[in-house]
Amino acid sequence: MNYLWEQWLTNLDQVRFVLQALDIALVLLLSYVVLVIIGEKRTLWMVRGLIFLMLAAALSKFLGLALLGFVLDKLVIGSAVAMAFMLQGEFRRLLELLGQGRVWELLSPSREAMPQPDNVIDEIVDAVKELSQNRTGALLILEIDKLIDERDFTVPGVRINAEVSKELIQTIFQTSTLLHDGAMLVRGSRVAAAGVILPISERVASRQLGTRHRAAMGITERVEHCICVVVSEETGSISLAEGGILDRPLTSSRLRSILRSKFSKSVDREAVAPQLRSLGRRLGSLGVNYVLRLFRLPSSSPREKK
CATH class of the missing domain: 3.40.1700.10 (DNA integrity scanning protein, DisA, N-terminal domain)
Structure with a gap:
Protein backbone atom coordinates (compact mmCIF):
# COMPACT_ATOMS: atom_id res chain seq x y z
CA MET A 1 0.00 0.00 0.00
CA ASN A 2 2.82 2.37 0.88
CA TYR A 3 4.54 1.52 -2.38
CA LEU A 4 1.42 2.39 -4.41
CA TRP A 5 1.00 5.63 -2.46
CA GLU A 6 4.63 6.62 -3.08
CA GLN A 7 4.31 5.71 -6.74
CA TRP A 8 1.14 7.84 -7.04
CA LEU A 9 2.89 10.80 -5.38
CA THR A 10 5.84 10.41 -7.72
CA ASN A 11 3.54 10.41 -10.76
CA LEU A 12 1.70 13.44 -9.36
CA ASP A 13 4.97 15.34 -8.97
CA GLN A 14 5.88 14.45 -12.54
CA VAL A 15 2.50 15.70 -13.81
CA ARG A 16 2.92 18.96 -11.88
CA PHE A 17 6.39 19.39 -13.34
CA VAL A 18 5.07 18.78 -16.86
CA LEU A 19 2.29 21.34 -16.30
CA GLN A 20 4.82 23.91 -15.09
CA ALA A 21 7.01 23.21 -18.11
CA LEU A 22 3.93 23.57 -20.34
CA ASP A 23 3.13 26.91 -18.69
CA ILE A 24 6.64 28.19 -19.42
CA ALA A 25 6.48 26.84 -22.98
CA LEU A 26 3.19 28.63 -23.66
CA VAL A 27 4.63 31.93 -22.40
CA LEU A 28 7.68 31.44 -24.64
CA LEU A 29 5.38 30.64 -27.57
CA LEU A 30 3.40 33.83 -26.97
CA SER A 31 6.64 35.83 -26.83
CA TYR A 32 7.76 34.12 -30.04
CA VAL A 33 4.54 35.11 -31.82
CA VAL A 34 4.94 38.73 -30.72
CA LEU A 35 8.55 38.79 -31.94
CA VAL A 36 7.60 37.31 -35.32
CA ILE A 37 4.76 39.82 -35.80
CA ILE A 38 7.03 42.76 -34.95
CA GLY A 39 10.08 41.45 -36.80
CA GLU A 40 12.22 44.60 -36.38
CA LYS A 41 15.35 44.66 -34.31
CA ARG A 42 14.76 48.23 -33.14
CA THR A 43 11.39 47.32 -31.60
CA LEU A 44 12.60 44.00 -30.21
CA TRP A 45 14.44 45.78 -27.41
CA MET A 46 11.09 47.00 -26.05
CA VAL A 47 9.73 43.44 -26.12
CA ARG A 48 12.83 42.15 -24.37
CA GLY A 49 12.46 44.85 -21.73
CA LEU A 50 8.83 43.83 -21.13
CA ILE A 51 9.83 40.17 -20.81
CA PHE A 52 12.57 41.14 -18.35
CA LEU A 53 10.04 43.06 -16.22
CA MET A 54 7.69 40.06 -16.25
CA LEU A 55 10.46 37.70 -15.16
CA ALA A 56 11.58 40.13 -12.45
CA ALA A 57 8.01 40.42 -11.15
CA ALA A 58 7.62 36.63 -11.02
CA LEU A 59 10.98 36.23 -9.28
CA SER A 60 10.17 38.89 -6.68
CA LYS A 61 6.90 37.12 -5.83
CA PHE A 62 8.72 33.79 -5.57
CA LEU A 63 11.22 35.32 -3.13
CA GLY A 64 8.45 36.90 -1.08
CA LEU A 65 9.31 40.52 -1.94
CA ALA A 66 5.72 41.75 -1.89
CA LEU A 67 6.36 45.49 -2.33
CA LEU A 68 8.84 45.03 -5.17
CA GLY A 69 6.49 42.57 -6.85
CA PHE A 70 3.62 45.06 -6.57
CA VAL A 71 5.70 47.84 -8.19
CA LEU A 72 6.94 45.56 -10.97
CA ASP A 73 3.40 44.38 -11.69
CA LYS A 74 2.31 47.98 -12.22
CA LEU A 75 5.32 48.60 -14.46
CA VAL A 76 4.45 45.55 -16.55
CA ILE A 77 0.85 46.76 -17.00
CA GLY A 78 1.98 50.29 -17.90
CA SER A 79 4.59 48.99 -20.35
CA ALA A 80 2.06 46.69 -22.01
CA VAL A 81 -0.39 49.59 -22.48
CA ALA A 82 2.37 51.82 -23.89
CA MET A 83 3.45 49.11 -26.35
CA ALA A 84 -0.17 48.64 -27.43
CA PHE A 85 -0.21 52.31 -28.48
CA MET A 86 3.18 52.20 -30.20
CA LEU A 87 2.51 48.93 -32.02
CA GLN A 88 -1.09 49.48 -33.06
CA GLY A 89 -0.68 47.89 -36.48
CA GLU A 90 0.94 44.73 -35.14
CA PHE A 91 -1.62 44.28 -32.37
CA ARG A 92 -4.46 44.89 -34.83
CA ARG A 93 -3.06 42.17 -37.10
CA LEU A 94 -2.81 39.83 -34.09
CA LEU A 95 -6.44 40.40 -33.09
CA GLU A 96 -7.71 40.13 -36.68
CA LEU A 97 -5.97 36.80 -37.27
CA LEU A 98 -7.20 35.45 -33.93
CA GLY A 99 -10.75 36.56 -34.71
CA GLN A 100 -10.65 34.96 -38.16
CA GLY A 101 -9.22 31.71 -36.81
CA ARG A 102 -6.02 32.05 -38.86
CA VAL A 103 -3.79 31.29 -35.89
CA TRP A 104 -1.01 29.57 -37.83
CA GLU A 105 -0.42 32.69 -39.90
CA LEU A 106 0.85 34.33 -36.71
CA LEU A 107 3.94 32.13 -36.94
CA SER A 108 4.82 33.42 -40.42
CA PRO A 109 6.23 36.94 -40.94
CA SER A 110 4.35 39.44 -43.06
CA ARG A 111 5.46 40.04 -46.62
CA GLU A 112 8.31 42.43 -47.00
CA ALA A 113 8.58 45.24 -49.52
CA MET A 114 11.59 45.12 -51.80
CA PRO A 115 14.27 47.73 -51.08
CA GLN A 116 14.62 50.48 -53.65
CA PRO A 117 17.60 50.15 -56.01
CA ASP A 268 19.13 48.01 -37.85
CA ARG A 269 16.06 46.47 -39.48
CA GLU A 270 17.09 42.85 -40.07
CA ALA A 271 14.27 40.33 -39.90
CA VAL A 272 14.36 37.91 -36.97
CA ALA A 273 11.65 35.43 -38.01
CA PRO A 274 13.96 32.84 -39.72
CA GLN A 275 16.29 32.71 -36.71
CA LEU A 276 13.33 32.46 -34.35
CA ARG A 277 11.79 29.62 -36.34
CA SER A 278 15.07 27.69 -36.25
CA LEU A 279 15.40 28.29 -32.51
CA GLY A 280 11.77 27.24 -31.99
CA ARG A 281 12.34 23.95 -33.84
CA ARG A 282 15.41 23.16 -31.75
CA LEU A 283 13.66 23.97 -28.47
CA GLY A 284 10.64 21.92 -29.52
CA SER A 285 12.81 18.90 -30.35
CA LEU A 286 14.62 19.16 -27.02
CA GLY A 287 11.30 19.45 -25.15
CA VAL A 288 9.82 16.37 -26.86
CA ASN A 289 12.90 14.29 -26.14
CA TYR A 290 12.88 15.38 -22.51
CA VAL A 291 9.22 14.43 -22.04
CA LEU A 292 9.87 11.05 -23.67
CA ARG A 293 12.80 10.41 -21.32
CA LEU A 294 10.68 11.53 -18.37
CA PHE A 295 8.10 8.85 -19.10
CA ARG A 296 10.78 6.33 -20.15
CA LEU A 297 9.70 6.20 -23.77
CA PRO A 298 12.07 5.70 -26.73
CA SER A 299 13.52 8.97 -28.05
CA SER A 300 12.25 10.40 -31.35
CA SER A 301 15.71 11.63 -32.39
CA PRO A 302 17.61 9.48 -34.85
CA ARG A 303 20.31 7.32 -33.32
CA GLU A 304 23.88 7.81 -34.36
CA LYS A 305 25.47 5.05 -36.30
CA LYS A 306 28.39 3.42 -34.58
Missing part, protein backbone atom coordinates in the same frame (compact mmCIF):
# COMPACT_ATOMS: atom_id res chain seq x y z
CA ASP A 118 19.83 53.18 -56.50
CA ASN A 119 18.38 53.90 -59.94
CA VAL A 120 14.85 54.04 -58.47
CA ILE A 121 16.03 56.48 -55.80
CA ASP A 122 17.70 58.57 -58.49
CA GLU A 123 14.46 58.67 -60.50
CA ILE A 124 12.49 59.77 -57.42
CA VAL A 125 14.99 62.44 -56.42
CA ASP A 126 15.29 63.82 -59.99
CA ALA A 127 11.51 64.03 -60.25
CA VAL A 128 11.20 65.73 -56.86
CA LYS A 129 13.92 68.20 -57.84
CA GLU A 130 12.08 69.14 -61.06
CA LEU A 131 8.78 69.45 -59.20
CA SER A 132 10.43 71.64 -56.58
CA GLN A 133 11.92 73.97 -59.18
CA ASN A 134 8.53 74.30 -60.89
CA ARG A 135 6.70 74.67 -57.55
CA THR A 136 4.45 71.75 -58.32
CA GLY A 137 3.00 70.13 -55.20
CA ALA A 138 3.68 66.43 -54.68
CA LEU A 139 3.36 63.76 -51.99
CA LEU A 140 5.08 60.37 -52.23
CA ILE A 141 4.76 57.45 -49.77
CA LEU A 142 7.75 55.11 -49.69
CA GLU A 143 7.44 51.76 -47.92
CA ILE A 144 10.28 50.50 -45.72
CA ASP A 145 10.72 46.75 -45.08
CA LYS A 146 7.01 45.88 -44.91
CA LEU A 147 3.90 46.52 -46.96
CA ILE A 148 1.42 49.13 -45.80
CA ASP A 149 -2.07 47.92 -45.03
CA GLU A 150 -4.32 49.93 -47.35
CA ARG A 151 -6.89 50.18 -44.57
CA ASP A 152 -4.57 52.76 -43.03
CA PHE A 153 -5.44 55.07 -45.94
CA THR A 154 -8.58 57.16 -45.97
CA VAL A 155 -9.04 56.32 -49.68
CA PRO A 156 -6.77 53.68 -51.31
CA GLY A 157 -6.57 55.59 -54.61
CA VAL A 158 -6.20 54.28 -58.16
CA ARG A 159 -3.97 51.28 -58.82
CA ILE A 160 -1.23 51.89 -61.38
CA ASN A 161 1.46 49.18 -60.96
CA ALA A 162 4.04 50.80 -63.25
CA GLU A 163 7.79 51.12 -63.14
CA VAL A 164 9.07 54.16 -61.25
CA SER A 165 10.29 56.87 -63.61
CA LYS A 166 10.90 60.58 -63.37
CA GLU A 167 8.50 61.27 -66.23
CA LEU A 168 5.66 59.25 -64.66
CA ILE A 169 6.01 61.01 -61.30
CA GLN A 170 6.07 64.45 -62.88
CA THR A 171 3.08 63.64 -65.10
CA ILE A 172 0.90 62.39 -62.23
CA PHE A 173 1.47 65.51 -60.13
CA GLN A 174 0.71 67.98 -62.89
CA THR A 175 -2.29 70.10 -61.90
CA SER A 176 -4.12 69.17 -65.11
CA THR A 177 -4.36 65.47 -64.08
CA LEU A 178 -7.11 64.00 -61.91
CA LEU A 179 -4.70 62.29 -59.50
CA HIS A 180 -2.45 65.22 -58.61
CA ASP A 181 -4.22 66.06 -55.33
CA GLY A 182 -3.61 62.69 -53.71
CA ALA A 183 -0.45 60.84 -52.72
CA MET A 184 1.59 58.39 -54.77
CA LEU A 185 2.42 55.02 -53.21
CA VAL A 186 5.85 53.70 -54.22
CA ARG A 187 6.29 49.99 -53.48
CA GLY A 188 9.76 48.73 -54.22
CA SER A 189 10.65 49.71 -57.78
CA ARG A 190 7.03 50.28 -58.88
CA VAL A 191 4.37 52.93 -58.48
CA ALA A 192 1.58 50.92 -56.83
CA ALA A 193 -1.14 53.59 -56.72
CA ALA A 194 -1.85 57.30 -57.09
CA GLY A 195 -4.55 59.60 -55.82
CA VAL A 196 -4.27 58.06 -52.34
CA ILE A 197 -6.03 60.10 -49.65
CA LEU A 198 -4.21 60.00 -46.32
CA PRO A 199 -5.35 60.70 -42.76
CA ILE A 200 -4.56 64.20 -41.55
CA SER A 201 -2.38 64.66 -38.49
CA GLU A 202 -4.04 66.22 -35.47
CA ARG A 203 -0.81 67.75 -34.21
CA VAL A 204 -0.54 71.50 -33.97
CA ALA A 205 1.59 72.47 -36.95
CA SER A 206 2.95 75.66 -38.42
CA ARG A 207 0.59 77.77 -40.53
CA GLN A 208 3.09 77.47 -43.37
CA LEU A 209 2.30 73.75 -43.64
CA GLY A 210 -0.49 72.76 -45.99
CA THR A 211 -2.65 69.67 -46.32
CA ARG A 212 0.11 67.62 -47.96
CA HIS A 213 2.48 68.15 -45.04
CA ARG A 214 -0.19 67.30 -42.47
CA ALA A 215 -1.18 64.20 -44.46
CA ALA A 216 2.47 63.09 -44.54
CA MET A 217 2.68 63.57 -40.78
CA GLY A 218 -0.62 61.71 -40.31
CA ILE A 219 0.30 58.53 -42.22
CA THR A 220 3.78 58.32 -40.70
CA GLU A 221 2.26 58.69 -37.24
CA ARG A 222 -0.04 55.75 -37.94
CA VAL A 223 2.36 53.54 -39.93
CA GLU A 224 5.91 53.17 -38.66
CA HIS A 225 7.46 51.43 -41.67
CA CYS A 226 7.08 54.23 -44.22
CA ILE A 227 8.36 57.70 -45.01
CA CYS A 228 6.83 60.52 -47.06
CA VAL A 229 8.45 63.00 -49.42
CA VAL A 230 6.56 66.28 -49.77
CA VAL A 231 7.01 69.13 -52.26
CA SER A 232 5.35 72.38 -51.27
CA GLU A 233 3.16 73.95 -53.93
CA GLU A 234 3.65 77.46 -52.53
CA THR A 235 7.39 77.55 -51.83
CA GLY A 236 8.72 74.51 -53.70
CA SER A 237 10.57 73.35 -50.60
CA ILE A 238 11.25 69.63 -50.11
CA SER A 239 10.32 67.91 -46.84
CA LEU A 240 10.58 64.38 -45.51
CA ALA A 241 8.17 62.99 -42.89
CA GLU A 242 8.99 60.05 -40.62
CA GLY A 243 7.30 59.08 -37.39
CA GLY A 244 5.04 62.12 -37.62
CA ILE A 245 8.04 64.51 -37.70
CA LEU A 246 8.90 66.73 -40.66
CA ASP A 247 12.49 67.29 -41.72
CA ARG A 248 12.54 70.49 -43.79
CA PRO A 249 13.71 72.09 -45.91
CA LEU A 250 15.91 69.57 -47.74
CA THR A 251 18.13 69.86 -50.77
CA SER A 252 17.93 67.20 -53.47
CA SER A 253 21.38 65.86 -52.55
CA ARG A 254 20.40 65.61 -48.89
CA LEU A 255 17.19 63.80 -49.85
CA ARG A 256 19.17 61.37 -51.98
CA SER A 257 21.54 60.49 -49.14
CA ILE A 258 18.64 60.01 -46.69
CA LEU A 259 16.77 57.69 -49.03
CA ARG A 260 19.86 55.62 -49.75
CA SER A 261 20.51 55.20 -46.04
CA LYS A 262 16.86 54.29 -45.39
CA PHE A 263 16.62 51.68 -48.10
CA SER A 264 20.06 50.13 -47.78
CA LYS A 265 20.16 46.64 -46.30
CA SER A 266 21.31 47.73 -42.86
CA VAL A 267 21.51 45.70 -39.68
Whole structure:
Protein backbone atom coordinates (compact mmCIF):
# COMPACT_ATOMS: atom_id res chain seq x y z
CA MET A 1 0.00 0.00 0.00
CA ASN A 2 2.82 2.37 0.88
CA TYR A 3 4.54 1.52 -2.38
CA LEU A 4 1.42 2.39 -4.41
CA TRP A 5 1.00 5.63 -2.46
CA GLU A 6 4.63 6.62 -3.08
CA GLN A 7 4.31 5.71 -6.74
CA TRP A 8 1.14 7.84 -7.04
CA LEU A 9 2.89 10.80 -5.38
CA THR A 10 5.84 10.41 -7.72
CA ASN A 11 3.54 10.41 -10.76
CA LEU A 12 1.70 13.44 -9.36
CA ASP A 13 4.97 15.34 -8.97
CA GLN A 14 5.88 14.45 -12.54
CA VAL A 15 2.50 15.70 -13.81
CA ARG A 16 2.92 18.96 -11.88
CA PHE A 17 6.39 19.39 -13.34
CA VAL A 18 5.07 18.78 -16.86
CA LEU A 19 2.29 21.34 -16.30
CA GLN A 20 4.82 23.91 -15.09
CA ALA A 21 7.01 23.21 -18.11
CA LEU A 22 3.93 23.57 -20.34
CA ASP A 23 3.13 26.91 -18.69
CA ILE A 24 6.64 28.19 -19.42
CA ALA A 25 6.48 26.84 -22.98
CA LEU A 26 3.19 28.63 -23.66
CA VAL A 27 4.63 31.93 -22.40
CA LEU A 28 7.68 31.44 -24.64
CA LEU A 29 5.38 30.64 -27.57
CA LEU A 30 3.40 33.83 -26.97
CA SER A 31 6.64 35.83 -26.83
CA TYR A 32 7.76 34.12 -30.04
CA VAL A 33 4.54 35.11 -31.82
CA VAL A 34 4.94 38.73 -30.72
CA LEU A 35 8.55 38.79 -31.94
CA VAL A 36 7.60 37.31 -35.32
CA ILE A 37 4.76 39.82 -35.80
CA ILE A 38 7.03 42.76 -34.95
CA GLY A 39 10.08 41.45 -36.80
CA GLU A 40 12.22 44.60 -36.38
CA LYS A 41 15.35 44.66 -34.31
CA ARG A 42 14.76 48.23 -33.14
CA THR A 43 11.39 47.32 -31.60
CA LEU A 44 12.60 44.00 -30.21
CA TRP A 45 14.44 45.78 -27.41
CA MET A 46 11.09 47.00 -26.05
CA VAL A 47 9.73 43.44 -26.12
CA ARG A 48 12.83 42.15 -24.37
CA GLY A 49 12.46 44.85 -21.73
CA LEU A 50 8.83 43.83 -21.13
CA ILE A 51 9.83 40.17 -20.81
CA PHE A 52 12.57 41.14 -18.35
CA LEU A 53 10.04 43.06 -16.22
CA MET A 54 7.69 40.06 -16.25
CA LEU A 55 10.46 37.70 -15.16
CA ALA A 56 11.58 40.13 -12.45
CA ALA A 57 8.01 40.42 -11.15
CA ALA A 58 7.62 36.63 -11.02
CA LEU A 59 10.98 36.23 -9.28
CA SER A 60 10.17 38.89 -6.68
CA LYS A 61 6.90 37.12 -5.83
CA PHE A 62 8.72 33.79 -5.57
CA LEU A 63 11.22 35.32 -3.13
CA GLY A 64 8.45 36.90 -1.08
CA LEU A 65 9.31 40.52 -1.94
CA ALA A 66 5.72 41.75 -1.89
CA LEU A 67 6.36 45.49 -2.33
CA LEU A 68 8.84 45.03 -5.17
CA GLY A 69 6.49 42.57 -6.85
CA PHE A 70 3.62 45.06 -6.57
CA VAL A 71 5.70 47.84 -8.19
CA LEU A 72 6.94 45.56 -10.97
CA ASP A 73 3.40 44.38 -11.69
CA LYS A 74 2.31 47.98 -12.22
CA LEU A 75 5.32 48.60 -14.46
CA VAL A 76 4.45 45.55 -16.55
CA ILE A 77 0.85 46.76 -17.00
CA GLY A 78 1.98 50.29 -17.90
CA SER A 79 4.59 48.99 -20.35
CA ALA A 80 2.06 46.69 -22.01
CA VAL A 81 -0.39 49.59 -22.48
CA ALA A 82 2.37 51.82 -23.89
CA MET A 83 3.45 49.11 -26.35
CA ALA A 84 -0.17 48.64 -27.43
CA PHE A 85 -0.21 52.31 -28.48
CA MET A 86 3.18 52.20 -30.20
CA LEU A 87 2.51 48.93 -32.02
CA GLN A 88 -1.09 49.48 -33.06
CA GLY A 89 -0.68 47.89 -36.48
CA GLU A 90 0.94 44.73 -35.14
CA PHE A 91 -1.62 44.28 -32.37
CA ARG A 92 -4.46 44.89 -34.83
CA ARG A 93 -3.06 42.17 -37.10
CA LEU A 94 -2.81 39.83 -34.09
CA LEU A 95 -6.44 40.40 -33.09
CA GLU A 96 -7.71 40.13 -36.68
CA LEU A 97 -5.97 36.80 -37.27
CA LEU A 98 -7.20 35.45 -33.93
CA GLY A 99 -10.75 36.56 -34.71
CA GLN A 100 -10.65 34.96 -38.16
CA GLY A 101 -9.22 31.71 -36.81
CA ARG A 102 -6.02 32.05 -38.86
CA VAL A 103 -3.79 31.29 -35.89
CA TRP A 104 -1.01 29.57 -37.83
CA GLU A 105 -0.42 32.69 -39.90
CA LEU A 106 0.85 34.33 -36.71
CA LEU A 107 3.94 32.13 -36.94
CA SER A 108 4.82 33.42 -40.42
CA PRO A 109 6.23 36.94 -40.94
CA SER A 110 4.35 39.44 -43.06
CA ARG A 111 5.46 40.04 -46.62
CA GLU A 112 8.31 42.43 -47.00
CA ALA A 113 8.58 45.24 -49.52
CA MET A 114 11.59 45.12 -51.80
CA PRO A 115 14.27 47.73 -51.08
CA GLN A 116 14.62 50.48 -53.65
CA PRO A 117 17.60 50.15 -56.01
CA ASP A 118 19.83 53.18 -56.50
CA ASN A 119 18.38 53.90 -59.94
CA VAL A 120 14.85 54.04 -58.47
CA ILE A 121 16.03 56.48 -55.80
CA ASP A 122 17.70 58.57 -58.49
CA GLU A 123 14.46 58.67 -60.50
CA ILE A 124 12.49 59.77 -57.42
CA VAL A 125 14.99 62.44 -56.42
CA ASP A 126 15.29 63.82 -59.99
CA ALA A 127 11.51 64.03 -60.25
CA VAL A 128 11.20 65.73 -56.86
CA LYS A 129 13.92 68.20 -57.84
CA GLU A 130 12.08 69.14 -61.06
CA LEU A 131 8.78 69.45 -59.20
CA SER A 132 10.43 71.64 -56.58
CA GLN A 133 11.92 73.97 -59.18
CA ASN A 134 8.53 74.30 -60.89
CA ARG A 135 6.70 74.67 -57.55
CA THR A 136 4.45 71.75 -58.32
CA GLY A 137 3.00 70.13 -55.20
CA ALA A 138 3.68 66.43 -54.68
CA LEU A 139 3.36 63.76 -51.99
CA LEU A 140 5.08 60.37 -52.23
CA ILE A 141 4.76 57.45 -49.77
CA LEU A 142 7.75 55.11 -49.69
CA GLU A 143 7.44 51.76 -47.92
CA ILE A 144 10.28 50.50 -45.72
CA ASP A 145 10.72 46.75 -45.08
CA LYS A 146 7.01 45.88 -44.91
CA LEU A 147 3.90 46.52 -46.96
CA ILE A 148 1.42 49.13 -45.80
CA ASP A 149 -2.07 47.92 -45.03
CA GLU A 150 -4.32 49.93 -47.35
CA ARG A 151 -6.89 50.18 -44.57
CA ASP A 152 -4.57 52.76 -43.03
CA PHE A 153 -5.44 55.07 -45.94
CA THR A 154 -8.58 57.16 -45.97
CA VAL A 155 -9.04 56.32 -49.68
CA PRO A 156 -6.77 53.68 -51.31
CA GLY A 157 -6.57 55.59 -54.61
CA VAL A 158 -6.20 54.28 -58.16
CA ARG A 159 -3.97 51.28 -58.82
CA ILE A 160 -1.23 51.89 -61.38
CA ASN A 161 1.46 49.18 -60.96
CA ALA A 162 4.04 50.80 -63.25
CA GLU A 163 7.79 51.12 -63.14
CA VAL A 164 9.07 54.16 -61.25
CA SER A 165 10.29 56.87 -63.61
CA LYS A 166 10.90 60.58 -63.37
CA GLU A 167 8.50 61.27 -66.23
CA LEU A 168 5.66 59.25 -64.66
CA ILE A 169 6.01 61.01 -61.30
CA GLN A 170 6.07 64.45 -62.88
CA THR A 171 3.08 63.64 -65.10
CA ILE A 172 0.90 62.39 -62.23
CA PHE A 173 1.47 65.51 -60.13
CA GLN A 174 0.71 67.98 -62.89
CA THR A 175 -2.29 70.10 -61.90
CA SER A 176 -4.12 69.17 -65.11
CA THR A 177 -4.36 65.47 -64.08
CA LEU A 178 -7.11 64.00 -61.91
CA LEU A 179 -4.70 62.29 -59.50
CA HIS A 180 -2.45 65.22 -58.61
CA ASP A 181 -4.22 66.06 -55.33
CA GLY A 182 -3.61 62.69 -53.71
CA ALA A 183 -0.45 60.84 -52.72
CA MET A 184 1.59 58.39 -54.77
CA LEU A 185 2.42 55.02 -53.21
CA VAL A 186 5.85 53.70 -54.22
CA ARG A 187 6.29 49.99 -53.48
CA GLY A 188 9.76 48.73 -54.22
CA SER A 189 10.65 49.71 -57.78
CA ARG A 190 7.03 50.28 -58.88
CA VAL A 191 4.37 52.93 -58.48
CA ALA A 192 1.58 50.92 -56.83
CA ALA A 193 -1.14 53.59 -56.72
CA ALA A 194 -1.85 57.30 -57.09
CA GLY A 195 -4.55 59.60 -55.82
CA VAL A 196 -4.27 58.06 -52.34
CA ILE A 197 -6.03 60.10 -49.65
CA LEU A 198 -4.21 60.00 -46.32
CA PRO A 199 -5.35 60.70 -42.76
CA ILE A 200 -4.56 64.20 -41.55
CA SER A 201 -2.38 64.66 -38.49
CA GLU A 202 -4.04 66.22 -35.47
CA ARG A 203 -0.81 67.75 -34.21
CA VAL A 204 -0.54 71.50 -33.97
CA ALA A 205 1.59 72.47 -36.95
CA SER A 206 2.95 75.66 -38.42
CA ARG A 207 0.59 77.77 -40.53
CA GLN A 208 3.09 77.47 -43.37
CA LEU A 209 2.30 73.75 -43.64
CA GLY A 210 -0.49 72.76 -45.99
CA THR A 211 -2.65 69.67 -46.32
CA ARG A 212 0.11 67.62 -47.96
CA HIS A 213 2.48 68.15 -45.04
CA ARG A 214 -0.19 67.30 -42.47
CA ALA A 215 -1.18 64.20 -44.46
CA ALA A 216 2.47 63.09 -44.54
CA MET A 217 2.68 63.57 -40.78
CA GLY A 218 -0.62 61.71 -40.31
CA ILE A 219 0.30 58.53 -42.22
CA THR A 220 3.78 58.32 -40.70
CA GLU A 221 2.26 58.69 -37.24
CA ARG A 222 -0.04 55.75 -37.94
CA VAL A 223 2.36 53.54 -39.93
CA GLU A 224 5.91 53.17 -38.66
CA HIS A 225 7.46 51.43 -41.67
CA CYS A 226 7.08 54.23 -44.22
CA ILE A 227 8.36 57.70 -45.01
CA CYS A 228 6.83 60.52 -47.06
CA VAL A 229 8.45 63.00 -49.42
CA VAL A 230 6.56 66.28 -49.77
CA VAL A 231 7.01 69.13 -52.26
CA SER A 232 5.35 72.38 -51.27
CA GLU A 233 3.16 73.95 -53.93
CA GLU A 234 3.65 77.46 -52.53
CA THR A 235 7.39 77.55 -51.83
CA GLY A 236 8.72 74.51 -53.70
CA SER A 237 10.57 73.35 -50.60
CA ILE A 238 11.25 69.63 -50.11
CA SER A 239 10.32 67.91 -46.84
CA LEU A 240 10.58 64.38 -45.51
CA ALA A 241 8.17 62.99 -42.89
CA GLU A 242 8.99 60.05 -40.62
CA GLY A 243 7.30 59.08 -37.39
CA GLY A 244 5.04 62.12 -37.62
CA ILE A 245 8.04 64.51 -37.70
CA LEU A 246 8.90 66.73 -40.66
CA ASP A 247 12.49 67.29 -41.72
CA ARG A 248 12.54 70.49 -43.79
CA PRO A 249 13.71 72.09 -45.91
CA LEU A 250 15.91 69.57 -47.74
CA THR A 251 18.13 69.86 -50.77
CA SER A 252 17.93 67.20 -53.47
CA SER A 253 21.38 65.86 -52.55
CA ARG A 254 20.40 65.61 -48.89
CA LEU A 255 17.19 63.80 -49.85
CA ARG A 256 19.17 61.37 -51.98
CA SER A 257 21.54 60.49 -49.14
CA ILE A 258 18.64 60.01 -46.69
CA LEU A 259 16.77 57.69 -49.03
CA ARG A 260 19.86 55.62 -49.75
CA SER A 261 20.51 55.20 -46.04
CA LYS A 262 16.86 54.29 -45.39
CA PHE A 263 16.62 51.68 -48.10
CA SER A 264 20.06 50.13 -47.78
CA LYS A 265 20.16 46.64 -46.30
CA SER A 266 21.31 47.73 -42.86
CA VAL A 267 21.51 45.70 -39.68
CA ASP A 268 19.13 48.01 -37.85
CA ARG A 269 16.06 46.47 -39.48
CA GLU A 270 17.09 42.85 -40.07
CA ALA A 271 14.27 40.33 -39.90
CA VAL A 272 14.36 37.91 -36.97
CA ALA A 273 11.65 35.43 -38.01
CA PRO A 274 13.96 32.84 -39.72
CA GLN A 275 16.29 32.71 -36.71
CA LEU A 276 13.33 32.46 -34.35
CA ARG A 277 11.79 29.62 -36.34
CA SER A 278 15.07 27.69 -36.25
CA LEU A 279 15.40 28.29 -32.51
CA GLY A 280 11.77 27.24 -31.99
CA ARG A 281 12.34 23.95 -33.84
CA ARG A 282 15.41 23.16 -31.75
CA LEU A 283 13.66 23.97 -28.47
CA GLY A 284 10.64 21.92 -29.52
CA SER A 285 12.81 18.90 -30.35
CA LEU A 286 14.62 19.16 -27.02
CA GLY A 287 11.30 19.45 -25.15
CA VAL A 288 9.82 16.37 -26.86
CA ASN A 289 12.90 14.29 -26.14
CA TYR A 290 12.88 15.38 -22.51
CA VAL A 291 9.22 14.43 -22.04
CA LEU A 292 9.87 11.05 -23.67
CA ARG A 293 12.80 10.41 -21.32
CA LEU A 294 10.68 11.53 -18.37
CA PHE A 295 8.10 8.85 -19.10
CA ARG A 296 10.78 6.33 -20.15
CA LEU A 297 9.70 6.20 -23.77
CA PRO A 298 12.07 5.70 -26.73
CA SER A 299 13.52 8.97 -28.05
CA SER A 300 12.25 10.40 -31.35
CA SER A 301 15.71 11.63 -32.39
CA PRO A 302 17.61 9.48 -34.85
CA ARG A 303 20.31 7.32 -33.32
CA GLU A 304 23.88 7.81 -34.36
CA LYS A 305 25.47 5.05 -36.30
CA LYS A 306 28.39 3.42 -34.58
